[in-house]
Amino acid sequence: MNNTPEQYPEIIKHGLIIWFISMIIGAVIFSKYTIQIENKLYKIKDLSNNELVDIFKKTINGNITATLIIAIIWFIATIIMYYILNLKFGNFAAKSIWVGGLAGLLSVPFMLYGATSLLFSKASRLFSEEINLRNLTAYGIKFPVLNKLLFVFGFSIIAVAVWIGLFGYYTGVNKTIDEIQKSGYEKLNIISQTIFAQEDTTNNNILFDKIKNLNIPTNECIVLADKNGNILSNFKQPTNIFTTKTDNIDKLIKTNFNNTKHIYDNRNQNVISFKPVDEDYTLILLINIQSIEMNAFWIWFAIFVIIAIVVAGTNSVTLSMWIGKSTDNIKHLFEKLVENDISENSTKDSEDEFGEISEKYNKYIFSIRNLIDSIQTSSVSVLDAGVQLSSISQHIA
Structure with a gap:
């Protein structure tokens, strides 16, 4: 990446120091956040309603909070790294490191989003159960599945495209430097013979x-x-x-x-x-x-990134819309259940977990209908028996 061998020890030294300090800062902030949730979880029954709702929101929003924290820390560390390298080695040498850090900014926070979602899921369920027992309502930041997939897959693909594009760009630059070195040697041979x-x-x-x-x-x-x-x-x-x-x-x-x-x-x-x-x-x-003229390399880099954005956007949107349709269908059916309407069946459009949910929902609705029919039949039988008993009583009287 146009960093000379003599510069690598300095780059590694500053990189390790900056990112180590950044990791410590991130770990301290994240630890305080999780310890607070853990302490509340141990005394969940003793929490007031307001405290319970507040800690539930912090837990359910923990993945978003962690993503924002790591994104801010990563960005600041990247800026500091660029500033130091620019002072020591100049803008051109520092640029490759900074853009590489920017590519990491597009992917690493979203990796943490998935990890923290798993980490906080159990605590969220426990707090949610207690909220339901107390007949309370609480909501976190709404982040639809469509947007989750769009951001995670989209930015990850763009980040990879930026890394590969930069690799191609600097490979072209280094190739140009090699050619210049060869031509420089030939030129010096001619000049030395001339003068x-x-x-x-x-x-x-x-x-x-x-x-x-x-x-x-x-x-x-x-x-x-x-x-x-x-x-x-x-x-x-x-x-x-x-x-x-x-x-x-x-x-x-x-x-x-x-x-x-x-x-x-x-x-x-x-x-x-x-x-x-x-x-x-x-x-x-x-x-x-x-x-x-180095613009040709930047043009190819831009073309590469634009193509990656189009591919990432298309794949993310189509996949997200397809999953969004499945979740919307399930959401619609449960809304009907809330309204005591069991007249609709679920339609299965894929052989996956969503398809299994549709099948089990239909079996559940079918069993409820059978139960209702059975109750209605029993009620009619009981009513008929009552009428017959009344008739017999009148006849005896």
Whole structure:
């Protein structure tokens, strides 16, 4: 992701510190929340009606609360991580980490939503039972199944798309950097052969004039340095480069004077190539890739994410609407039961848990109807027997 090997220890160190602190903060907040629910659960019979309703709402809304907490903490940690990396390594190096964290923001909180839903489900049922025993009513934040599926599946797919899209984007950028490094080496070979004729090596002015007269693009810079690391030709590029603010071009020249080497400076987005030409000089070519057209990679990244959003949205909406229809059908039937209407049967449109609920509902309704018919038949029989008994009594009298 355009982070050089020398930067990885710093990235890992800051990442571990930031996320460890974030996890501790999240765990403390979440622990206080769950401990409060647990304490109330142990003395559920002693709670007043208002206390019972209040703790039920906190429990039933616990998954939403936990999701919001982790989302806020994750976002703040990502911003802090980006800020630190931007100070140390520059915007381009920090951007990949930050966008990766943003992709995590789209998926991790919803993973926690499912986990906390399971965690709080038993407590919610116990509080609900006590509320029913006291003939109370209490409601949490309404979050329909349609929206749950839409958010969870949708954002998860988009997050994966962002990660894969970023991988593709930075793969393209790294490929471009590799090609620039190869072309830089070839260019240095040509330049060294052009300006370093044997008779010119002792005359710096002639070397400077030849370098000055080279047709170098505006995004490139040729540097001539001696074996002591002194820059002999004009150099106007930024000096703070590579891994930390203390690293500069002088240090790199001294380190790599006798090496044919390529370095990527992602603080200033420079590809730096070294070419020793003899025992006294080395040529350094800096190619700044900020001015190189990178929009094509961003366009493909945007296209990839848009396609993922369309696919995620279509799948989530269609699946959610189908499940929503099944739940609406069940909801409608139970509303009829509340109205003492058992005339409707449930229709089964799938072979799954919803289908099983429909079948069992129909069996339940059928048994109620049979019971009613049996009661009606018994009532008629009892009435007929009463009439007959009355008739006999009158006849005897």
